């Protein structure tokens with residue numbers, strides 16, 4: 001995909017997520033939809049679509065960012081497990097979904113799934129988003 005019409009290289013993503021931090025090799029966002037509390041994206045800072053396109057330094061640096069964000073989520077939300085999902089069929093710019101899960105919560109033992117039903121999506125107030133962002137930032 002041409003970076004000019006890439007979801008993550010344009011401003012389009014801003015309707016769906018809030019910036020948490022800029023790290024050495026990535027941008028970190030909190031998803032507006034919070035069915036899984038603390039769900040974040042870690043978006044590579046350059047337009048590449050496959051991990052094998054990165055040189056060793058970039059790949060290691062990006063993975064370090066992913067691990068750092070996961071650790072911050074662990075500190076703030078104490079999930080039983082964080083799931084790491086990389087798909088990119090539609091928006092192929094490399095990004096990890098970091099999805100905190102609990103044994104008693106949704107889809108334990110299975111890939112995370114969103115309801116996709118408007119009425120069941122979980123959105124927060126601006127104050128609640130900011131509170132989460134502040135807490136995550138304190139660990140990044």
Ligand SMILES: [Zn+2]
Nearest residue numbers: 006009047093
């Ligand atoms: Zn892109």
